[in-house]
Amino acid sequence: MRTCLKRPHVGPARTTNARRMALARVRGRAGHDVEGSESSQEMRTDPSEEELDILATSKAFLGPAVGGALFGYDIGATSGALVSLQTAATSATVWGPQLTDGQKGWLVSASLAGCVLGATLALTKGDEIGRRKELLLGAASFALGSIFSSQSGSLGTLAASRMAYGVGEGLVAHAAPAYIAETAPTKARGTLVSLKEAFIVGGILIGFVVSRMFADMEGGWRWIYGVAVLPAGLLGILMYSLPPSPRWLLTRGRGREEAKEALLQLRGQVPEAQVESELLLMEESAMPTGQLTLDSILDLFRGRNRKILFVGGQLMIWQQITGQPSVLYYAAQILQKAGFSAASEATGATVVIGAFKLLMTMVAVFTVDKVGRRPLLLAGISGMVVALFMLASTQGDASGPMGDPTWMGIVSVIALLMYVGCYQVSFGPIAWLLVGEVFPNSIRGTAIAVATLANFGSNFLVTLCLPLVEGSLGESGTYTLFAGLGIASLLSIYFTVPETKGLSLEEIEKQI
Structure with a gap:
């Protein structure tokens, strides 16, 4: 089964030139085997079309x-x-x-x-x-x-x-x-x-x-x-x-x-x-x-590699310290405070949230190669920050007499779904996508391993410290803290993370 898809324009002329040079070298290496399909190769010199099985x-x-x-x-x-x-x-x-x-x-x-x-x-x-x-x-x-x-x-x-x-x-x-x-x-x-x-x-x-x-x-x-x-x-x-x-x-x-x-x-x-x-x-x-070796690990923190490691490593850390474990941990409580009877059963509530997470992930799947990584990432984080401030403002008694939902309860549920949806079109898939793309071939395996350790390590620390933070700041203060971290992540990503849409891994390596 085969289809022909159009590749988006990638901008720099050096991308086209590199591919033209590569095709020229193909002709030289492949000899008579390639010579027979010269017209097809001429068409593929301009990489506007590419076949996909x-x-x-x-x-x-x-x-x-x-x-x-x-x-x-x-x-x-x-x-x-x-x-x-x-x-x-x-x-x-x-x-x-x-x-x-x-x-x-x-x-x-x-x-x-x-x-x-x-x-x-x-x-x-x-x-x-x-x-x-x-x-x-x-x-x-x-x-x-x-x-x-x-x-x-x-x-x-x-x-x-x-x-x-x-x-x-x-x-x-x-x-x-x-x-x-x-x-x-x-x-x-x-x-x-x-x-x-x-x-x-x-x-x-x-x-x-x-x-x-x-x-x-x-x-x-x-x-x-x-x-x-x-x-x-x-x-x-x-x-x-x-x-x-x-x-x-x-x-x-x-x-x-x-x-x-x-x-x-x-x-x-x-x-x-x-x-x-x-x-x-x-x-x-x-x-x-x-x-x-120890020296090869330390080499990740030297020269150009240090910049690239920062780009990928920060995504793994921001993903964990901008509130995701906290918001999901309190999801059932938020629904219960809103007075919705479905939230009285934690499993039922999590199934609903899980289905919504999957729906929003599919939005990212179908748009990431059209819209690009940066727009989804920046828009999603912005939405997360707004949702966290909304959650912070609605903490306390969010239900009225006899458990009827009040406007605060409804707003808290909207904020919860907004947070989950924005996370799933940004940090959820895009962080791991960029980590797989930005590291050069020569250090990709080691660098992704370091980034993965950073992800699990920050996850562990958030899980360990969350009860202490919540006990000191309260739920409202905890959400506000995460919103502040979200703003910091937004600024850092805006100034340091490149767009990689439509580029091969080798072209990304040359661009960064």
């Missing part, structure tokens, strides 16, 4: 996207699994209903600890083993974590199993955006990386649904955790059938022919001259990467 592109995307869905599933399923485990009628264990608050916190944080461990593994070994093998290891960690979680007979075993699942999350968080960014056609890259975010949100929704299905069943938490083995197996099968990233092969010195073979498999039924042109552009920026 939808089937091959979709297959290359689906593997890492399933990894994203497994990441989201854990977020959606954990709360339901904990309720089932702690309820005497459904736990089917002696120790589950006796869990203390500290033990519950330990159980929940075990997965996050595994994420950090997985991200550290990606930092130290990611460039050596490649994105494909990382995703295969992630599939194995997901499968083992879900199986052992479903069979756990003690708190310690369950916590260790959740940590194993978290290792898979850390590996996938690093490898999935890198693999998609490195293998996707330029014109579809933004859409595909953003669509991965939709898979994460879809995974959250599936986690909610599965929790509701098994929550009232005896030993239901075992089923909730165990179901994840099925998509974990699918992730393994899909990634086993896909080739390594051609860009990774070139940076590891594996040879041009191996990289070309991988690229031909990824591009499917497109002219070989088009593949040659793309491969030559990759070769121009491919620099061999060696073993990870």
